[in-house]
Amino acid sequence: MPPSIHPVDLIAALRQKHLTPVIVFLTSRRACDEAMESFDHADIVLPPVRQDAIAAALERVIAQYPSIAEHPLIPTVRRIGVAAHHAGHLPSWKIAVEELMRQGCLDAVFATTTLAAGVDFPARTVVITQSSIRKSRDFTDLTIGEVQQIAGRAGRRGKDQVGFAVVTPSPYIDLGVLTKGFTGHPEAIDSQFTISYPMVLNLLKAHPHEQIQAILAKSFAQFQLNQRAELLERKLDALHIQMEPFGPRVCTDWITQWQTFDQARRQKPSRHQIRRHESPEVSARFHFLTPGRVVGLTRGRGIVLRQYRSKGQKSPMVTVLRPNGAVTECPAPSVSEVFDRVFDCEEAPVYPWCTTETFDELSHQLAELPTRVPVLPILVSKDSEPLPDAIVQSLGDFPCPTCPSRPACQKDFETASRLRQEQQRHTKSIQALRTSLWHRFQERVEVLQKFGYLTSHAQLTSEGEWARLIRIDHSLLITELIRAEAFSGADPSVLTGIMASIAHDDDRPGAFPRISSGLSSLLGQVRKLGESLSPYEDPPLLRADVAALAERWIADPALTWIGLCRLTTMAEGDIYRLLARTLEFLSQIHTLKATHPGLADSASQAIALIRRGVLEELP
Amino acid sequence: MTTDELEKLLAQQPVAVLHRLARGRVQRHFRAGKRRLIELILQHSSQNRAGLESDLQALVGERQSRAQQPISPAQTTRRPAAALPKRMPSRGGEPESSEPAVSLAAWFEGIGVPPPQPFVPDPWQEEALAALSDTDVVVSVPTGSGKTYVAVEAACRAMEDNRSVIYTSPLKALSNTKYTEFSRIFGADKVGILTGDRQENGQAPLLIMTTEILRNLLYDAASGEIDVRLDTLGLVILDESQYIADPERGVVWEETIIFSPSQAKLLLLSASIGNPQDIADWLTSIRPTACRLVRHSKRTVPLRAGYLHPNGKLTPLFKTLGIPYGHAGQLHPEAKRLFFEYEEETLPSGRPRR
Structure with a gap:
């Protein structure tokens, strides 16, 4: 997409205001090429003196790099004094454009921002038409550093008293991003340290395995991880101070003691539960009797609409849709087969326990069901006894019920345990921050050992010797x-x-x-x-x-x-x-x-x- | 409060308040005009009306208290005057500021070529060069401030001491440019280049290479291969060292810095970054001498920002002549008006026009 102002008008306007030479940053290579095309019939030609100067300068570059002699952009460059410069061009062309710009022959260069970092030619003015750039498929907003890098191309030392960065709107612009970029403080940079296989091999070639950790500790990555770890350590110190009132009481580790007691106390059933005497087959099966499931009954088949347990019934119950459209309540043991077929069922809180559409759909599906449907194999586990009896019984062993500090413990437990959890979390993350690079290195070592580039003592094998190159x-x-x-x-x-x-x-x-x-x-x-x-x-x-x-x-x-x-x-x-x-x-x-x-x-x-x-x- | 009442109340507020209210509620609220903004705020807050109302009350209260503060009881006579601008239909909602915005003529002043003057190095350049004689240096200055001068001068001094110099840049294209440039300055026999696919004059005292090549040289040296170039090495210049944050290649810079021989001085040249002190501290922690940070945020050639409307009208972008660092909101009223006009015209939604 071109900027909303036509390139020819843009250059004409900037020329008239003496803002040339200018670098115009556009979103894509195509935008640059299209901008160049738009000059094909433009009449803002340069005076003959400057045309000749460009021709002479081009001649000199062509003598060095003959490959650009036939470049399709040359006529426009000579006539108007504008050029395009992006990654789609040959390096020799880019060198030519840079050379022309350095000699002050050109009025404008259309470039992509991806290249802003890689080129070394300033101009009096830069024109910015976008506030985001394409980074691996997605468009992301320019960072402050990037905006300043782009704007930094404006103003040539010794050739300009002031540089100008001109924003011109296009559909890709968000003025906020740009003003923030102009006025802001550039972002802090972070280490991007990665451990590659050749790095591991080369390190182990030059240094014994036990020295590597010290070498990794010299990286900027570790420096920044240490900074974060120190931050956490300060937090940890603060937590220590907060924890002071919750020091040892009657028991040294009263928090754990209370926690266990509290858990055990909570696990004790508050009221007697109704004991059901179901066969394990039925309880295993009951999990599968979900709405929409096709089941076989003593007479015919049906689709489960809901399942429930009722105090009035000895067994768990299911509500089943029968082939004739009837909705019947059956005890779960009367279900003779569970089929491997489930239909979508939108449940409803009232009779018939599903929405009318679902009901019609299910009745239809049931009628259409083939005679043979595969049966669902259900594993029955015999031991379904999850009662934590041991804990319940051991409750009597706790000193807490008679302990003098019990009320205090009960009151402080919530705060204290939260603080302690935080402490543990920080300790763990500090440890992770301090050792993560070493762990990543070890992972790589293991892979290289597996493939036979390293011996089990982390020394290079003959394969490793050449692979490190x-x-x-x-x-x-x-x-x-x-x-x-x-x-x-x-x-x-x-x-x-x-x-x-x-x-x-x-x-x-x-x-x-x-x-x-x-x-x-x-x-x-x-x-x-x-x-x-x-x-x-x-x-x-x-x-x-x-x-x-x-x-x-x-x-x-x-x-x-x-x-x-x-x-x-x-x-x-x-x-x-x-x-x-x-x-x-x-x-x-x-x-x-x-x-x-x-x-x-x-x-x-x-x-x-x-x-x-x-x-x-x-x- | 009913929706109508709320809408009316919102409509009475200046746009600045609405934008503050929209922060965190409406995405890209800065794009929207007042009416649209009210619509969006109401739409967003249909779930949490109470939150919106309380935020609004707080903002209104804050405004009122701020408006009343400077007026002491003795000055009640001035009150109507102070209240006047508030009642005026404020368009655009610029933050009140007594300073008038810069005019276009003033903005253009100074354009052109400066009179030729003898080159005098900036104080920061002198500082960097002086520090380099006994320690590593990190330089973080804006683009185009003359980092190359520091590199050339430092290389020159090291070579006078019969020490060799390695200059690395992240891109092959940059390496080639520098090769041409340095050959011109020092003479072709003094400068060599090593990149992934080009090797010329590999034993010259000043070697230009990509950072990857230097890393490889250092690895080879560490594993016992003797390289005379590293023995006499006096200076390593890492240009564009903000690349240390590059997701794919940043690690190469770290490796290079870790394994650089301790007798050689390091000179890290980087564009403006947020935390150059961190880099300097890091170097201090791993290198034999304390690293010196040279930072400088003022551009040699001052920069002005402008706004060019598609109809060809040019205005300053900010109210101030230069860039108002730290104050992103100080837009020039004319630029702001034109940009909103542009947004109004191009946004695809069929919303009512004012």
């Missing part, structure tokens, strides 16, 4: 694949395809080339392994289409970058990022040359093949 996401999956020799004999293009599908974590849909059968069957294996590892490591997306794209780039050395881009609907920048990330994964595999020479060789071949065209030209 794979320090990327999904490392467990990759090392397990290597151990299963999934790549033996696979040629570089298949290896690249698999690595690309493991590396790619974007679920933007797109159209892609067909996948080769070799890669597809291997990918099936990888997927299976990934699923079996899912209790220990989140499986990657493993998209076959992405794998096919990367494979094609390796398998066909004659394929040009333009040709590759035509094979898919993925944006250029995304393809570049996919291949660059795959390259990183492959170079990790390349480090295994000592233990897996064949695989490392295959990886280095793939690396050499990936680096061509645009990927070679760029850093």
Whole structure:
């Protein structure tokens, strides 16, 4: 969606007020592209002098990065002096835009906020059109830190006396979020420490197991956990003071004593209960005689409408709907069979114990019921004696009834026990805060022991020695694949395809080339392994289409970058990022040359093949 | 109180009171106009009317007592005057403030290029550099205040001492930019780059890398592989270190900081964050020397906020010339009016127009 003001008008207005150069932050890549398109026929062209300056500057960048020579945005950039800059573009294009902006050639850049943190070019003005950004599918409000990061791009040191942040409304704007962002104090940041498998292996390689806890204690995560623990400790101290009047009385631990006494006292039945003499079969069965249940009676079948116990009846009772529409009361023992069939039954408090609709529906269902309905197997447990007699009898042993401090205990018990519970809770959470990192580490150690990367004494096995060199996401999956020799004999293009599908974590849909059968069957294996590892490591997306794209780039050395881009609907920048990330994964595999020479060789071949065209030209 | 009475009473209140009343009751109440707000409040409180009424009474009472406070019995003659603005049909319900809002002309004042002046480092930059000679430093300053100057100058000083420097940034793109920039400053032979897929001049005294690469180097060194680059290491610069709070990659910053050799100084450069003191305290607790925090909240180039209406009308966003830090409510009346107008026009509901 474009901002509610037309991009051409926006730039014209800002130019007229001398607020250029400007960075316009838009919600999405598409918004940026659409904004650029809207300049196609705009007549706010630059004077020829500036057009020439842009052309000259572009020339210099193109000499360095020939891949952008044919970029479709170049005419607009030269004519109007506006450009788009987002993750869908090639890095070389982004470098070109940044360079033009630095030289002061451009009037406006349309960018996405996701990139605000990653670019290093300021302007006189920033235009904000949104107050939320897309974070993994959902839109979330910008934080104060993010708003200030965006606004911080306004005002160039040495080139501007003041910077301007201009808000312009669009359907995605909430002025409150933005004003709070401008004027607020940035949020505190929290540690996001996670313990990964390669971290465990590398730590254990360098340090003995018993030193690890001290190392983990040095993390910012533990520092912040300690801060929270200290807060709780202060609360705990306060609780200690509050607990002072409830110190030892006649018994040292009177709270527990009173609690047990109180429980026992309450459990003693206050009045004699009616003892029912039912056979265990009947009481077991009675639980199943819920409204809607189909039951067999001595004559015909019926559907239970309600169940009840009545003082006037010896047995528990059920009300049953009979096939002729009659509603009859039957004692539960007269139910001969309980069928495995329950209908929805909307209960009602008065006769006929269900709503009229349900009644009609049930009568209909009963008439339609097949002759053979499976019988519900019901287990009968013989020992149904839950009476806590022992406690009741031991009541006499308590000193409490005759104790002199009994009234005091009874009065204070509620407060004291609440305070004590709080104390226990705090103590427990303090302990958890102090040791949680260590526990998480131990969990990882256990998994690695299970897979044979660590010995039972937490030392690296020969497998662990090489596995620690794979320090990327999904490392467990990759090392397990290597151990299963999934790549033996696979040629570089298949290896690249698999690595690309493991590396790619974007679920933007797109159209892609067909996948080769070799890669597809291997990918099936990888997927299976990934699923079996899912209790220990989140499986990657493993998209076959992405794998096919990367494979094609390796398998066909004659394929040009333009040709590759035509094979898919993925944006250029995304393809570049996919291949660059795959390259990183492959170079990790390349480090295994000592233990897996064949695989490392295959990886280095793939690396050499990936680096061509645009990927070679760029850093 | 009947619904009608309540509605009438609500209608008599200024919008500010209604917004306070709506807080916690109506979602996104700040979007709604007065009439709509009353509607929403009543709708929400159909279950708990008593709660609403008591809150309303409290707010009204508070207002009255506040209105009466400054008027001492001797000044009764001024009373009608003081009561006057309350009876006026206050549109928009701006909080009363004696200061007039800034004019557009004043807002524009100063726009343009400053006269060229010799570069003088800011006091905070000097402070950071001075502190770095004997301890670790955490710098938390707003975007665009000149962190790069501190990085360059610190690197320069370390290299004069024959110590090597590692500079890390979170993104490959940033690393590449810095590589070009530093090569220009120090000469191409003095600067090297190591990223996941690029290695150039890997033995240079100033190495630029992504934080992940440095983490890997440190792990390799810890497990016994000798790396001369780490032996002579005098300074580690971690740019954009607010990334320590990144859900996926933050852990890498922690690992890097924990395993950085103790003889090297750490320089953490970060954008404004809420708790830089925590980071500094943490470094103090794990590093041999007490860490120095340099924070600075004033921007070098002052910032002004504006509001551009879709019809092309530009107004200041806040009543004050600069950003009124800590006072989000001080909107410029004109900006506020235009924005409400925009909301009125674009909100899809078919509610009555004023």
